[in-house]
Amino acid sequence: MTTHTNPATVTVIGLGAMGRALAGAFLDAGHRTTVWNRSPGKGEELVARGAVRAASAEEAVRASELVVVCVVDHEASRQILAPLTDALAGRALVDLTSDTPDRVRASAAWAEAHSLDYLAGAIMVPIEVVGGPEALIFYSGSRSAYDRHEAVLKALGANVPFLGPEHALAAAYDMAMLDFFYGSMAGLVHAFALAGAESIPAAAIAPYLRTIVDILPPIVAGTAVDIDAKRYDGAGANLAMMTAGVDHVLHAAAGRGLDTSHLEAIKAVSDRAVAKGHGADSWASTVEALRG
Numbered sequence: 574m575t576t577h578t579n580p581a582t583v584t585v586i587g588l589g590a591m592g593r594a595l596a597g598a599f600l601d602a603g604h605r606t607t608v609w610n611r612s613p614g615k616g617e618e619l620v621a622r623g624a625v626r627a628a629s630a631e632e633a634v635r636a637s638e639l640v641v642v643c644v645v646d647h648e649a650s651r652q653i654l655a656p657l658t659d660a661l662a663g664r665a666l667v668d669l670t671s672d673t674p675d676r677v678r679a680s681a682a683w684a685e686a687h688s689l690d691y692l693a694g695a696i697m698v699p700i701e702v703v704g705g706p707e708a709l710i711f712y713s714g715s716r717s718a719y720d721r722h723e724a725v726l727k728a729l730g731a732n733v734p735f736l737g738p739e740h741a742l743a744a745a746y747d748m749a750m751l752d753f754f755y756g757s758m759a760g761l762v763h764a765f766a767l768a769g770a771e772s773i774p775a776a777a778i779a780p781y782l783r784t785i786v787d788i789l790p791p792i793v794a795g796t797a798v799d800i801d802a803k804r805y806d807g808a809g810a811n812l813a814m815m816t817a818g819v820d821h822v823l824h825a826a827a828g829r830g831l832d833t834s835h836l837e838a839i840k841a842v843s844d845r846a847v848a849k850g851h852g853a854d855s856w857a858s859t860v861e862a863l864r865g
């Protein structure tokens with residue numbers, strides 16, 4: 574935490590778990606922070622720490638040159654912001670609400686129609702990490718808003734890449750990152766369930782899963798190179814062998830009465846890739862079975 578030598582005025586709209594973390598990080602950095610939430614009663618601890626609670630969303634917007642919104646989805650953020658275009662004029666609007674690229678494009682078109690300076694963002698870390706050196710937040714859209722407020726936005730996280738002027742870019746990165754995350758979480762919980770079905774406590778196998786986690790960084794980097802180059806060298810571990818491996822896990826899970834739907838989906842994709850002639854290639858070649 575570094576207290577800012579040049580405190581800014583910042584507004585945070587939305588005081589869910591993430592909005593409260595964002596407002597708290599701005600306060601930590603010494604910025605004058607105004608907060609507003611649709612429902613009353615949230616953010617008392619922020620007010621106790623010096624945040625100003627606005628009586629209305631409009632009052633919150635008018636309080637600061639930098640307005641940060643973080644609510645459940647873009648429909649909610651537009652419900653809040655649509656009546657406030659006059660108040661938003663001349664301010665930087667930073668929407669850190671996570672949603673699909675198409676919905677962010679719609680929000681950007683709305684902002685453009687009202688000549689608003691609109692920066693879209695996507696928070697890639699849990700609330701505990703917000704404000705710290707590991708916090709990654711993607712930004713895209715208004716470069717001028719980003720440049721003007723980068724120093725203040727860094728109160729939320731040190732790692733704040735600006736991806737480009739297309740507003741939906743941050744959401745597109747967000748969706749790909751979440752695709753990986755939720756797929757991994759589903760696999761993790763299923764693995765614990767499968768171990769449990771053989772009377773192995775999750776805590777017994779957890780330390781060994783570290784081996785899988787540790788091989789992932791080079792796999793991520795290598796698979797990215799292979800997919801971009803459309804080159805799928807399967808000499809060390811080929812897809813036909815790994816498809817048989819998926820089948821073993823599937824049968825082990827089915828034999829214990831566990832849900833196998835995500836394993837069937839994985840196998841359907843790898844079977845399709847093998848049928849397309851990728852049996853001797855690497856797992857990266859399954860990307861060819863994902864693309865229509």
Ligand SMILES: NC(=O)c1ccc[n+]([C@@H]2O[C@H](COP(=O)([O-])OP(=O)(O)OC[C@H]3O[C@@H](n4cnc5c(N)ncnc54)[C@H](OP(=O)(O)O)[C@@H]3O)[C@@H](O)[C@H]2O)c1
Nearest residue numbers: 587588589590591592611612644645649670671696699700
């Ligand atoms: N929490 C995390 O770890 C995390 C991590 C990365 C990204 N994010 C993203 O951060 C955003 C907020 O998440 P959160 O954890 O803060 O969610 P949350 O705790 O469920 O809070 C949701 C917020 O949205 C507001 N809201 C919902 N519908 C609304 C509407 N129609 N009009 C006005 N306000 C509305 C809620 O207001 P009320 O209090 O009035 O219901 C509340 O402030 C999401 O886009 C999420 O994907 C969260």
